[in-house]
Amino acid sequence: MNIAAICALAVVAVVVIALLRPKNAETALMLGIAASVLVLLTVISQASAVIGTVNSIVAAAQIKTEYLAILLKAVGVCLITEFTVNTCRDAGSQALAGNVSLAGKILVTIIALPLYTDILNTVLQMIPR
Numbered sequence: 001m002n003i004a005a006i007c008a009l010a011v012v013a014v015v016v017i018a019l020l021r022p023k024n025a026e027t028a029l030m031l032g033i034a035a036s037v038l039v040l041l042t043v044i045s046q047a048s049a050v051i052g053t054v055n056s057i058v059a060a061a062q063i064k065t066e067y068l069a070i071l072l073k074a075v076g077v078c079l080i081t082e083f084t085v086n087t088c089r090d091a092g093s094q095a096l097a098g099n100v101s102l103a104g105k106i107l108v109t110i111i112a113l114p115l116y117t118d119i120l121n122t123v124l125q126m127i128p129r
Contacts, residue, residue: 006039032090040083070115074108081107 013035020028051072058068081104088097 006042009035010039029091033087036083036087040079067115070111073111077104077107077111080104 013031017028017032020031054068054071058065081100084100085097085104088094088100
């Protein structure tokens, strides 16, 4: 599915949701979640091409594969967090959306800790003692 089809799906879903929301808010919310999941699954199905390209770049640059794992985990957390935050906001739960956003930021920081450690060790090795 290309971007035009994804955008068309989103516009149709938004119009139907806008029509349904005054009469049946629960169905409108479920339709919104279903459309979001469909878009997300469509994009994720294209992820193998991105991962293959990133793998070839990492191999050519001779970067540690652990760094690639950190990058992919962080991107995954960001995508899942963004999806969840948008769903919470759409459902009218701003406080929960804020908490999920904060949790995502903290998890990305935790995932990146080994990278921070390697950078700090590299800097310390460069400093004469």
